[in-house]
Amino acid sequence: MWLPVALGVMMSATSTSRGHERPRIVSLREAPKAFKVALLKELGYGVDGNRILTPTGEKYLDPASGVAVSVDNMIILPGESPPIVLDDSPMSLAWYVGKYGDIF
Amino acid sequence: MSEGPFGRTPIEEFAAGLARGTFEATGPSVKEYATLLFNRKLAFIGRRDYILEVKAQRESPEWLIFREFVKDERLSLLAQMGLTLRDWESDPARKKDIEKLRYRIFTKYGEEGVHIAQVVQSRVLTGVVPAVLGSVNSMQRAATLIESFLKDSFRLCRFVQEKDPMAAIARAVGDHLSVNRPPLFVLFARGAAIKTCSTIAKRLIEATQEYAHQVHDLYGSRIIVLIRIDLTSRHPAF
Numbered sequence: 001m002w003l004p005v006a007l008g009v010m011m012s013a014t015s016t017s018r019g020h021e022r023p024r025i026v027s028l029r030e031a032p033k034a035f036k037v038a039l040l041k042e043l044g045y046g047v048d049g050n051r052i053l054t055p056t057g058e059k060y061l062d063p064a065s066g067v068a069v070s071v072d073n074m075i076i077l078p079g080e081s082p083p084i085v086l087d088d089s090p091m092s093l094a095w096y097v098g099k100y101g102d103i104f
Numbered sequence: 105m106s107e108g109p110f111g112r113t114p115i116e117e118f119a120a121g122l123a124r125g126t127f128e129a130t131g132p133s134v135k136e137y138a139t140l141l142f143n144r145k146l147a148f149i150g151r152r153d154y155i156l157e158v159k160a161q162r163e164s165p166e167w168l169i170f171r172e173f174v175k176d177e178r179l180s181l182l183a184q185m186g187l188t189l190r191d192w193e194s195d196p197a198r199k200k201d202i203e204k205l206r207y208r209i210f211t212k213y214g215e216e217g218v219h220i221a222q223v224v225q226s227r228v229l230t231g232v233v234p235a236v237l238g239s240v241n242s243m244q245r246a247a248t249l250i251e252s253f254l255k256d257s258f259r260l261c262r263f264v265q266e267k268d269p270m271a272a273i274a275r276a277v278g279d280h281l282s283v284n285r286p287p288l289f290v291l292f293a294r295g296a297a298i299k300t301c302s303t304i305a306k307r308l309i310e311a312t313q314e315y316a317h318q319v320h321d322l323y324g325s326r327i328i329v330l331i332r333i334d335l336t337s338r339h340p341a342f
Contacts, residue, residue, distance in 0.1 A: 023140075024147070027149055039134050066208075075149050087208070088151055090158055090188045
């Protein structure tokens with residue numbers, strides 16, 4: 001199981017541009033695919049190979065760009081509920097920051 | 105300890121730990137990570153350069169001015185992507201990133217979306233903003249005009265190529281101006297196409313009495329903004 005060791009020594013709490021406590025920032029780039037798949041399933045998404053599926057089994061599309069999001073190129077950011085899975089691209093990040101504020 | 109580019113150093117330590125492949129058997133479970141995500145206490149990111157670029161862009165003077173006028177969510181996102189494409193266009197290493205971003209813009213917003221992003225990328229909007237600000241007497245009116253221009257830029261901005269048929273384009277644009285009377289129309293050209301663009305603009309200006317024009321030469325490009333005279337005269341309606 002992939003488990004980042006430094007989770008307990010992250011940054012001190014600060015606020016985001018929307019007044020929320022800043023989340024801890026963790027890179028998924030080095031995470032094994034098995035961890036990503038398990039996490040997606042825990043969040044309620046489906047997985048078919050490298051393709052992410054909605055809870056009802058349809059192809060999951062990035063809300064900002066409309067492209068199918070792959071396990072290899074996803075990020076997961078806090079949203080309203082549940083957390084939002086996005087394609088890792090400037091378009092999706094800019095969309096997210098515009099909608100939810102700068103958490104980074 | 106100094107702050108990192110995200111405003112805090114621990115992420116650097118954390119990223120370094122991940123890069124070393126450090127694992128801890130007693131760490132949180134997948135379920136606990138999911139709970140942290142649900143509780144907004146955790147964010148899983150990908151490429152850090154993307155985040156840094158988005159953050160830097162949102163603090164740039166050009167974006168801070170645009171956002172005063174461009175409130176629509178779709179236009180705002182496309183404008184930001186235009187700035188991103190411009191940031192990348194001179195870097196051969198970003199060629200693949202550019203292709204991927206254009207594909208995403210096209211997938212969501214079609215050819216029109218790509219055109220809107222290009223209007224920002226090529227600095228057309230950078231030329232339009234001062235032309236509008238010098239012509240109307242309220243911020244609200246300026247915002248309406250600038251946002252309308254961006255939204256309809258597929259019809260209101262012509263990217264001129266060197267070999268374009270000048271007479272035919274001048275006639276088509278002239279007809280558009282006299283029939284539809286848009287508040288703004290822009291001709292854009294780069295490099296060798298500037299001569300063609302200027303010739304078209306000259307014909308248009310000679311043919312219409314209803315439009316004034318401004319010329320902006322920016323970074324090897326020419327942006328000719330035609331603006332309806334009843335706007336420039338600060339007509340009471342505006």
